[in-house]
Amino acid sequence: MRALKWFVTAFTIVFLFAPLVVVAIVSINENRYMDFPPEGFSLAWYGALWTDAEWRDAIVTSLVIATASAALAVAVATPLAYVLRAYRIRLTPLLYSLGILPFLLPPVITALALQVFWNATGHVGRIENVIIAHGVFFSTLPLIAISLGMETMDPALREAAQTLGANPRTTFRTITLPLLVPSMVTGYAAAFVLSLNEYIISFLVAGFSVQTLPIKIFNSLRYGFTPTIASVTIVFIVVAATVFTFAAMFGNLLRFLGADPATLERDRG
Amino acid sequence: MDARGGLKLEGLVKHFGDVEAVAGVDLELPPGKLISFLGPSGCGKTTMLRMIAGLEKPTEGRVYLDGADITDRPPHLRDIGMVFQTLALFPHLSVAGNIAYGIRIRGVGDRESRVRVDELLGLVSLEGMGDRRISQLSGGQRQRVATARALALAPKLFLLDEPLSALDANLREQLQVELRLLQQQLGITTIMVTHDQREAMTMSDLVVVMDAGRVEQVGPPLEVYRRPATAFVARFIGSTNLLRGRALPDGRVGVEGGALRVEGGTAAHEGDEVLISVRPEDTHLSRGETDESNGILGTVVFVRDLGELFECYVDCGLDENVVVAGSPRDRVPVEQGDRVTVRFPPQACVVVRG
Amino acid sequence: MSERRDPTPATYGVLAIPIAVLAVFFLIPFGMIVATSFYRRIQGGFYEPAFEVASWQRLLSDVFLERAAFSIGICLLAGAACIAIAFPFTYFLTRMRRRPHVALLILVLSALSLSEVIVAFTWSVLLGRAAGISNILVWLGAMNEPVAYQPSFIAVLLGLSYIAFPYCVLTLYPSLTRLDREVTEAAQTLGASPWRTFWTVVVPISRPVIMAGFLLVFVFTLGSYLIAALLGRPEHWTLSVFISDQASFNANVPFASAMAIFLTALSLVVVGVVALIESRTRRVA
Numbered sequence: 001m002r003a004l005k006w007f008v009t010a011f012t013i014v015f016l017f018a019p020l021v022v023v024a025i026v027s028i029n030e031n032r033y034m035d036f037p038p039e040g041f042s043l044a045w046y047g048a049l050w051t052d053a054e055w056r057d058a059i060v061t062s063l064v065i066a067t068a069s070a071a072l073a074v075a076v077a078t079p080l081a082y083v084l085r086a087y088r089i090r091l092t093p094l095l096y097s098l099g100i101l102p103f104l105l106p107p108v109i110t111a112l113a114l115q116v117f118w119n120a121t122g123h124v125g126r127i128e129n130v131i132i133a134h135g136v137f138f139s140t141l142p143l144i145a146i147s148l149g150m151e152t153m154d155p156a157l158r159e160a161a162q163t164l165g166a167n168p169r170t171t172f173r174t175i176t177l178p179l180l181v182p183s184m185v186t187g188y189a190a191a192f193v194l195s196l197n198e199y200i201i202s203f204l205v206a207g208f209s210v211q212t213l214p215i216k217i218f219n220s221l222r223y224g225f226t227p228t229i230a231s232v233t234i235v236f237i238v239v240a241a242t243v244f245t246f247a248a249m250f251g252n253l254l255r256f257l258g259a260d261p262a263t264l265e266r267d268r269g
Numbered sequence: 270m271d272a273r274g275g276l277k278l279e280g281l282v283k284h285f286g287d288v289e290a291v292a293g294v295d296l297e298l299p300p301g302k303l304i305s306f307l308g309p310s311g312c313g314k315t316t317m318l319r320m321i322a323g324l325e326k327p328t329e330g331r332v333y334l335d336g337a338d339i340t341d342r343p344p345h346l347r348d349i350g351m352v353f354q355t356l357a358l359f360p361h362l363s364v365a366g367n368i369a370y371g372i373r374i375r376g377v378g379d380r381e382s383r384v385r386v387d388e389l390l391g392l393v394s395l396e397g398m399g400d401r402r403i404s405q406l407s408g409g410q411r412q413r414v415a416t417a418r419a420l421a422l423a424p425k426l427f428l429l430d431e432p433l434s435a436l437d438a439n440l441r442e443q444l445q446v447e448l449r450l451l452q453q454q455l456g457i458t459t460i461m462v463t464h465d466q467r468e469a470m471t472m473s474d475l476v477v478v479m480d481a482g483r484v485e486q487v488g489p490p491l492e493v494y495r496r497p498a499t500a501f502v503a504r505f506i507g508s509t510n511l512l513r514g515r516a517l518p519d520g521r522v523g524v525e526g527g528a529l530r531v532e533g534g535t536a537a538h539e540g541d542e543v544l545i546s547v548r549p550e551d552t553h554l555s556r557g558e559t560d561e562s563n564g565i566l567g568t569v570v571f572v573r574d575l576g577e578l579f580e581c582y583v584d585c586g587l588d589e590n591v592v593v594a595g596s597p598r599d600r601v602p603v604e605q606g607d608r609v610t611v612r613f614p615p616q617a618c619v620v621v622r623g
Numbered sequence: 624m625s626e627r628r629d630p631t632p633a634t635y636g637v638l639a640i641p642i643a644v645l646a647v648f649f650l651i652p653f654g655m656i657v658a659t660s661f662y663r664r665i666q667g668g669f670y671e672p673a674f675e676v677a678s679w680q681r682l683l684s685d686v687f688l689e690r691a692a693f694s695i696g697i698c699l700l701a702g703a704a705c706i707a708i709a710f711p712f713t714y715f716l717t718r719m720r721r722r723p724h725v726a727l728l729i730l731v732l733s734a735l736s737l738s739e740v741i742v743a744f745t746w747s748v749l750l751g752r753a754a755g756i757s758n759i760l761v762w763l764g765a766m767n768e769p770v771a772y773q774p775s776f777i778a779v780l781l782g783l784s785y786i787a788f789p790y791c792v793l794t795l796y797p798s799l800t801r802l803d804r805e806v807t808e809a810a811q812t813l814g815a816s817p818w819r820t821f822w823t824v825v826v827p828i829s830r831p832v833i834m835a836g837f838l839l840v841f842v843f844t845l846g847s848y849l850i851a852a853l854l855g856r857p858e859h860w861t862l863s864v865f866i867s868d869q870a871s872f873n874a875n876v877p878f879a880s881a882m883a884i885f886l887t888a889l890s891l892v893v894v895g896v897v898a899l900i901e902s903r904t905r906r907v908a
Binding site for chain 3: 001002008011013018022026075076077079082089099106107108109110111112115116117120132136139193194196197198200204214217218221229230236240241244248
């Protein structure tokens with residue numbers, strides 16, 4: 001069993017890491033074309049990300065979309081999660097499902113639906129189309145995180161504030177909202193990272209005029225592999241790992257993932 | 270003492286779906302006293318407290334505070350302070366932040382609120398701990414912060430929902446005394462929910478015993494103990510011997526194996542079923558058969574000496590064994606299997622409702 | 624006790640904002656593709672309102688049926704492969720101390736957050752002729768000259784498994800962290816080896832979540848676009864690729880819409896089955 005444990009764990013780590021390691025090695029290859037084993041060491045390809053205007057624009061576009069759409073996702077999810085958990089609303093299961101549905105279905109559905117929608121409105125090829133599409137599609141993540149946060153919050157906290165003279169609005173502002181911040185951070189981080197990496201929705205909604213990083217990578221792949229692609233990949237991975245480490249430290253990442261509260265307490269001391 | 274905090278409940282009923290949590294309660298509670306709602310879990314005592322706080326809306330009935338009908342007033346306008354069972358301390362605020370919460374949201378300035386917080390910290394013996402985080406406090410300290418927070422606005426009513434249930438036994442006893450002294454010092458009308466009869470006896474001026482959504486008895490703790498109104502009260506507060514019998518023509522009560530005289534009579538008609546409660550410590554034991562009045566013959570089935578207390582279980586042919594208790598110093602030397610006479614003094618026999 | 628308050632008109636006002644956003648930017652667009660699936664395609668990549676079933680009839684064509692069958696088949700395979708590794712991995716993960724536990728979770732999440740385009744790219748490098756596994760083997764002297772393992776069926780399957788693996792772990796994670804330690808300890812005090820405990824206690828208890836995880840991976844891989852597009856030849860394309868291709872390069876939006884609705888229905892049925900499994904498990908527990 002110990003052997004199985006080490007084998008499975010090691011296999012998983014290798015499986016998850018292997019392509020990344022190869023790409024990391026390629027990204028510091030001095031040669032213009034990718035080969036293995038690498039010849040020489042160079043960080044030039046990382047520099048190219050900032051000096052090459054096309055790559056830089058794609059990075060900026062993606063960051064703008066991810067920042068704005070994750071904010072939109074949290075803005076949509078927070079009132080929904082709060083009201084559905086704090087009040088007696090008859091249609092709660094239905095409304096909650098509506099919030100979950102876009103993410104549950106294959107992204108190509110949302111992509112096609114919004115492509116048709118924006119075509120009909122004539123408002124095509126704009127960056128805000130992608131922001132709204134991502135905001136709606138990824139709102140499920142903060143919705144789940146904030147709902148969990150609401151569920152694990154002792155209802156007596158809100159009642160205590162009321163007995164101390166806080167009206168519902170003050171209670172929300174001074175107690176509920178501050179206590180939901182970790183859940184909102186977690187939800188924002190998840191939406192941010194997934195938006196940064198999303199391809200098909202961006203592509204169908206505005207792919208011919210708005211070039212996000214994944215679209216740029218995809219387009220470059222058609223002209224053959226270059227170490228630039230490898231280096232942008234590594235940058236991506238570092239950003240994602242950083243954001244999630246941050247979420248684990250300041251958000252309620254483990255609880256968001258559904259960990260048993262007892263597990264969280266264990267080994268803490 | 271002014272008449273702040275007089276509370277009147279009128280025909281209070283609360284349904285949760287099909288469940289009737291509170292089934293019609295009328296109560297008038299005097300100001301300045303500590304009143305306990307005592308009963309087993311599910312008896313409706315917490316629901317009563319929450320209706321007084323405004324956290325539950327009564328299905329029927331009214332709540333009056335100092336003569337004003339507050340039934341439809343939301344909790345934040347009720348002038349109450351409440352300590353919750355979970356304490357409900359705000360984890361994102363410091364000790365001082367918790368205590369000052371009610372003061373701050375009223376827009377009171379920093380300096381003024383700091384003075385009040387220091388005063389309150391002193392009141393609950395937490396001087397200098399205002400900057401601590403809640404997670405750094407012990408259970409007893411947390412309890413004190415919750416108390417200080419609830420008292421910060423000098424409310425008319427101080428409500429406590431099982432305030433000490435999270436603490437271990439020793440600390441609980443200590444805080445019971447502290448809380449009681451604090452309440453007497455402030456003279457604030459206080460209602461405490463508890464399922465612990467010792468806690469209720471220790472702290473209260475008045476005990477309201479509840480069962481199944483109804484009030485069984487209201488009275489000072491000792492009176493409730495000495496003169497329980499119902500079999501439930503007699504059993505729930507302390508332990509008791511319940512003797513079932515029938516009223517005899519001569520005014521005595523006939524039980525299996527004898528007839529008992531009850532001081533003051535039973536007010537029952539001949540042939541009616543009568544229930545008598547006698548506390549174990551009021552019950553006496555003698556060896557062998559004696560023809561003492563108010564005595565029943567029985568056999569000792571079990572004896573135990575707890576050091577501070579001596580207890581003897583006697584089978585008298587009744588529904589349950591009779592328990593005789595007393596100080597070990599007065600111990601009658603009996604052993605398992607001995608024939609004994611158990612005597613129930615007329616002045617210790619209390620007629621209770623079933 | 625009632626922890627929930629009764630709503631006021633203001634409550635509905637607050638609720639109306641997110642619902643309106645979701646309605647305008649999801650429900651209405653979805654309604655539009657339902658309508659579009661009946662529209663008439665006109666030359667030059669456009670379409671006009673009409674009521675035609677031509678696009679729906681194409682769903683019965685051999686080409687589409689073969690695509691659908693292939694998609695379902697390869698996604699089921701990927702689901703099975705994922706569960707086979709992810710289940711024991713997650714089980715061991717939940718029994719680790721906090722530090723490696725969190726570190727591995729962050730690795731899994733980082734893999735989860737990799738863009739499909741990056742996953743496809745890294746695997747195409749790894750399986751390619753320029754800088755991949757075969758180069759390592761040549762370098763080690765095990766092979767004479769490097770070869771390309773992609774594009775191929777295996778490459779698509781590997782890629783799909785890779786992107787689905789983190790999701791699979793996260794589906795299994797909540798119930799495995801809650802698996803009562805004392806149950807496995809009880810089995811061991813009764814004389815079962817850890818290996819036997821795993822097979823006779825852990826796996827049977829977890830059967831519902833294994834099934835749920837398998838089906839969710841299936842739905843997830845059905846949605847993948849780039850893996851099949853980059854690691855496979857056209858005959859390895861899945862429905863998502865086919866839909867996108869029709870919607871963009873072939874400019875046949877009505878047909879893409881009909882296929883999208885088919886894909887939605889398929890996904891909803893599978894998700895419904897998962898919900899059923901979960902509600903039944905909860906009732907038993």
